[in-house]
Every structure is written in C-alpha cells, then in structure tokens.
Amino acid sequence: MNKEQEEILQQRFRRLRFVAIFSLINIGFDLLNQIQSWIVGPLSSEKLEASIQQSKELAKSMGVQESAYDTFDKMYQLSRLGNANFALSHGLATVGSIVGLLGVIMMLQRKGMGFHGYIIYSIIACFGLFLYVPFNSIPLVLVVINVIFSGLFILYYYMNRTWEEPKLRD
Secondary structure, eight states, X not given: OOHHHHHHHHHHHHHHHHHHHHHHHHHHHHHHHHHHHHHHOSOOHHHHHHHHHHHHHHHHHTTOOGGGHHHHHXXXXXXXXXXXXXXXXXXXXXXXXXXXXXXXXXXHTTOTHHHHHHHHHHHHHHHGGGGTSOGGGXXXXXXXXXXXXXXXXXXXHHHTOOTTOGGGGO
16 A cells, blocks of 8 residues: 555544544433433423423524424424333433444444444434334424434545555554
C-alpha cells in the first residue's frame, strides 16, 4: 500500500471517529434516559395526563399553530401507549441502544460486524414503535425524520468504513 492510500485510509478513520462521537453521545443519553425510566417505572395515569396537559399549555403559550395540534395529539397518544406498554417500549429501546453502542464501539475497533449492529439499532429506532403502537397513531413526520437521519448516519459510516482495510487493523 502506497503512502497516498494510507493517507486516504487515515482520513476515513478520522471521519469515522468524528461521526462515532456523535453516535456515542446520542446513544449514551438515550441509555441514561432508559435507565432513569426503568428506575422510575411507568407513570400513573394522573401523572401522565398532568404532564400531557402541561405540554399542551406550553405549546399554546409558545404560539404553536393549530395545524400542528394533530401531530401533538398523536405524540400524546404515543406517550400514553408507551406508558401502557412500558416493558415492551423501554425494553426494546434499551436493547436497541445497547446494540447501537456495541456497534459503534466495534466499528471504532475496525470490526465490520459493528456496522451490522448499527444497522439493527437504526431499524429498531425507526420502526420499533410499530410493534406496540397502531399505525394511525404514529405521526408520519416522526418516521420520515428518523429514517432520514438513520439513513444519513448509515451512509456516512459506510463511506468511511475502515474495517475492510487489513493495514489499519493493527
């Protein structure tokens, strides 16, 4: 391998580390949130409805347009369904986050299996809530945004893969 190829591979690895840092921060905060949720447990229906009412009042005070209320209502319904299916929703999110964390760590160790783990994490993050929420209760904008961001991160990881290069594995 010549010097120019080595430099290109080193640039790839630097970019891989850059995007991995963002992934690790995101997944780390998600895991902390999941740990907190497991400690607190599901909310009582009174606390959940009080939290939803507080969110509605905040949205009104911020001058949110009425056209967005349908999306907010769907988000409130998601909160109710997630709370009702607490073990499934948080279990799925926790397992997905752990798979994503391990995937990113493995990619940083230049192991190709980490890329596959990250793809599994992305699929769970994008479509996991379809397992316990009816399709019509999920705002389309939420799914589209999740798919776009997950796809961009997967594409970026793929473009900067270094696990196929034997020289960098040392």
